[in-house]
Amino acid sequence: MDGALGELVWGGFQKLGFIQYAGMENVEYREGCNVVQMAPRGEHLNHNGDLHAAMLFGLAETAAMGASISGIVDLMGDAFIVARDGRIEYLARAKGEAGPIRATSELSAEVLSGMRADILAGTPVELQVPVDITDNTGKSVAAATFTAVIRPRRK
Numbered sequence: 001m002d003g004a005l006g007e008l009v010w011g012g013f014q015k016l017g018f019i020q021y022a023g024m025e026n027v028e029y030r031e032g033c034n035v036v037q038m039a040p041r042g043e044h045l046n047h048n049g050d051l052h053a054a055m056l057f058g059l060a061e062t063a064a065m066g067a068s069i070s071g072i073v074d075l076m077g078d079a080f081i082v083a084r085d086g087r088i089e090y091l092a093r094a095k096g097e098a099g100p101i102r103a104t105s106e107l108s109a110e111v112l113s114g115m116r117a118d119i120l121a122g123t124p125v126e127l128q129v130p131v132d133i134t135d136n137t138g139k140s141v142a143a144a145t146f147t148a149v150i151r152p153r154r155k
Contacts, residue, residue, distance in 0.1 A: 009073060013066065022055060024062060027102060032112055034066030037102040044096070051094040051101055056133055060144035061086055063103035064129040068148035071112030075119045081150045084126070088144040098135035103144075105131045115150065125150040 010026040013019050022044065028035040038044070038059055046052045061083055069081055094101050107129065118125045126149050133142040 009066065009069065013062065018058060019062065022058060024059065025100075029066065029070065031071045032067065032107045032109060033105070034063050034070055035102060035104045036063050036066065037100040039100040040094075040096040048093070049096050051096060051099070053088075053090065056090070056094055056101070056142050057086065057088050057144070059101060059103045060088060060105075060131040060133055060142065061146055063105040063131050064144070064146040065148060067105035067107050068127060068129050068150070071107070072115055072119060072150070075116065078153055079119045079150050080153055081148055084147040084149045086144060086146040088142055090142050092135075092139060092141045094133070094135060094141040098137065098139075098141075101133060101135055101141065103131050103133045105129055119150060119152070122152045124152070 010029055022038050023041065024036050024038045027037050036059060040051045044051055044055045065081065065083055069076065115125055115127065126147055129146045129148050131144040132140055135141050
């Protein structure tokens, strides 16, 4: 995926209110990979000074859904995508001063190829999308998995 297409996708993400509130930034966007980060602000922290769990979940969901569409952007006129569910495991404190906090989601070329084939065939897709969330030292603070549901658009 070229940089222009990645910028176009991220430009759409930036229009979303939650992305703006969280202050999420695009770190890397390419076919099969989406990396986003946020520098925690006071309104994002819990009573312990850690990034609030809901913010971690939102950051992870953004990374997962971005990775899900990264290899099918050109097919989005024929399909729509939503997150059906998500699961997150908090592994360590995401201390506010340890930001920016980064979420990385990657899919293999084989998974992307299968998604493309299913979309072109009009077959619904349900995909497990993993995410690793780290602090500014690279320490994993959470791990998540989201189910991305891709369906043909009704005509």
